[in-house]
Amino acid sequence: MRPTLIARALVAVAALGLGLAQPAAAEPHGSGDPALVRTDKGAVRGTVTQDYREFQGIPYAAPPVGPLRWASPRPTQPWRDTRAATRPGNGCAQIELHPYLHSESEDCLYLNVTTPRRAEHRRLPVLVFFHGGGFSAGSSHETLPTELAARGDVVAVTVNYRLGALGFLAHPALDGGEARQRSGNFGLEDQQEALRWVRRNAAAFGGDPGNVTISGQWSGGKAVCVQMTSPSAAGLFHKVITMSNPCTLHTVPRGDGSPDPEPLGLPRSRAAAERHGLALAADVGCADPATAAACLRAVPAMDLLKKAPFLTFTPVYGGGGVLPVDPLTAFETGRFHKVPVLLGTNRDAYRTSDAYLELWGYPKLTPEGYVLRVRNFVGAANAERVLARYPLRDYQNIPSLAWSALATDALLSRPQSDTAALFARHVPTYAYEFADRDAPWYGDLALPSFPTGAYQDAELQYLFTTVYFAGRAFTPAQRALSNTMIDYVSRFAHRGDPNGRGLPHWPSANRDAALAQVLEPGAVRPGNFRVGHSYDFWRSIDY
Template identity: 65%
Template sequence: MRRRIARPGALTAALVAILVPAVHGATPPAGAADPVVAVTDHGLVRGTVTGARRDFSGIPYAAPPIGDRRWTAPVPPRPWTGVRGAAEPGPACAQLELPPYAASGSEDCLYLNVTTPRRAAGRGLPVMVWFHGGGFSSGAGGDTRATGLAARGDVMVVTVNYRLGVFGFLAHPALDGGTADRRSGNFGLEDQQAALRWVRGNAAAFGGDPHNVTIFGQWSGGKAVCLQMAAPRAAGLFERAITMSNPCLLHTVPNADGTPDPTPLGMPRPRAEAEGQGLALARDVGCADPGTAASCLRSRPVALLLDRAPALEYTPVYGGGGVLPVDPLKAFEAGDIARVPLMVGINRDAYRTSDAFLEEFGSAPLTEEGYRRRLRAFAGADGAGKVLNRYPLKDYGGVPSLAWSAAATDALLARPMLDTVRLLSPRLRVYAYEFADENAPWYTDVAKPSFPTGSFQDSELQYLFDTRYFRGRVLAPAQRRLSEQMIGYWTRFARTGDPNRPGLPPWPLGDAASDRAQVLAPGPAGVHPADLAQAHHYRFWLSVRY
């Protein structure tokens, strides 16, 4: 249901004039003793108190991007009168169903959710701002609830909706607006920056420190963290960064058959390619005339645009000015990024998710010959033999999907993570990790595949959040202990820029000399440092062309 926001009246203007200075200052506003009501710079919100935490959900941080505001930069929302209910998340941004993500037809979706410990007023808590995953095409901030992360970690957590797919990342010359910092193609990233500006202005109203902000995200949300580190307009909006399952130098995602993908799904696109895609879409929906393309596209129904714009193909855009003026990889290589402490990690069995979803969508289990074909497509005839010798089926119980996952995870995630650590460690503090629970619970609404899923992509989320994707799943005692340790590490890093704290196993600082990272697994010795270059055959993959 679309949320209706009343026009501001004299009462709202007076309240904002009186209360906003208190929101920005160190002194909590009058009435802050009521833990259910907070004073934002656009009006009062009433959340809920449950056990050890407070939740404020569905708070607008930007005006609805509907009608003439479709494909424009976000602007602040209108103030409202009275006390706005904040008990439920706002609608997810428009997207098709892509399991485990649900479909949505809403463009009125620029809402965020705040979770804090029950007693937070005036405390100056570290703020953690979460960008959800979903390939820049799916997901919502409300899918992950920070119940334990906020209460047990003693932090303020903000989860954010941002425009997705064609609505978040359509590049078309008619939508550029005429100025370099408003080039089309990155509306979703601009939404994230607007949410960060909202945090700067409003964190204190919820007990947070607006000058101690950590951005973090997983998969495409992790890529968004890297992109914001390289985005000039995001400078100064955060003090620390955590990218999960998407190292900042990751740039290759193969097709399902292993062949190189010249336009890898989920990766940023050069502007010329993105504009060509946008012009083709405009022709497809009857908006080819350059003089009327903008108004024509804005008149097209949500369902039509979602149907004609393939999921996972509309992603952030770089080059030609705009939010990402240069290729983010080149920005990282040149050191032209935010110099903030960084935590970066992968899941040991990440690519098992890929074959699991191929089976979910109807493909037969990978065969031995299919494994060999995939290796030839991925590494060429010469490289395939080398990879097969390094990853023989007998080492993986004769299960082709396990052998492929090991090879793909090492080549496509572990190598770029170690590349990221090696590149950045001379310039800033970097802490690397590997999530490695081989018995992590599987999704609730996705059938289990024909092979063990291990520490699959997304599995770490349930150790930090209560998530819709894993509802009803219960962690075993050793897994709950790992969850507590991970919450301790993540929130300590948000507090100080260093995950180490008393009571937790020491976590080494990343550097090129040792390639050490923290392994995160359940059990008495499950959390420990290890040489990930050796464990993931890093030097071998430097010798293979793919």
């Protein structure tokens, strides 16, 4: 069994501009055949069901292979005959990691479009989803938005983008030439190219190119955040949804609990990224600066990825390019695209970490181990205060539950609340907390020794059909919560406000930044997120 990259990030805690010129837009098809759509590069034939239409494996850019490895995305070639769009395209190359689908292909810049059954000649909102996986794993067809499109009356697009070292390698030898905006952010450039494809082609599928929401979960959520600060993304989207990765989240502890100056899974400075790139180049035998570019392009993709440290090759800021400044600085100074925001986290996110440790064969966390973790994380001077705030007796005397509550509050809930407050000063903002403590666990993994609660990833199955939760079933109350969440998301995509007839009222963070909509079966309601996650307490702790 191999770990998820998301779990690796959580276990680290537990162990403590391109131009905007547009080609001619695709025209809505006039054949009367709902399975046939003509894009700007040629016609595609998808699958039609009673409730939705699905078009899979549509190329949005040329294959980034050979000399185009570490190149900015290039236009795909048109096709003459109707292209079958009934199967997904290749996922982008990645090592084999549960639960993500393994791929060794660099020919991977494909997207999928799902619409309601009757979408022709309409102008529905478009919701684009960027998958998670720590910028190192995942693919567009692992999260299928069929119910979201059909029930929500939206055009949903899921996107592949280059991953790991193939998507985020920064190296001086790769700057310039084929890299139009410096090296290091090819995966982000892919996302922007997909959004340009949406702008040109949305109308052909019944979508409105003037009403595009970008969304993502975990690293996909972080991608949404950094796109908000990228000058070359201007005008490509009109609303954002970021799940399980607050935009002001900036650090996670190292294995010994101390803060990491180069945290895994988060954006890196160009100086740090180039150190990582030079080290990887040397490790694969491409240390000579004069020949490094050609040498690196000759290394087989999987040889390269197997030597690339997990969660290290992530978006790069500074020195010009796609992210000219640190996204945190951009947010703090108001230099980001001002669009409505919906954001949230999961109540028990960090239970995933100890669950995976048990599944890998590590012993259960002991009371003594819990105390040691807390001391490593907050330091000896703060440990007694923190242990008094999170005593084992309040968590069924299960150390993993106490640690999860502590880590979730300190490392996700605090930046979640800070992010909501920051955005609320500038744009319409809505915050949520996913709180189903009986959420089904991963489909092919045994349960750990403790309740998994509203763990990291759990919310995905309420919005998408996913490979991660195959075989799991909802209770009637959970199905009702899923419908409510789809209704909220789709109404936000329609008009930048999740509220609507028949839904529990969701107050905006502009009214009160401490409020978040609690998403719990049978009890969807506003709640004071800061009180529920000891926000003021963690503001008083220097860690």
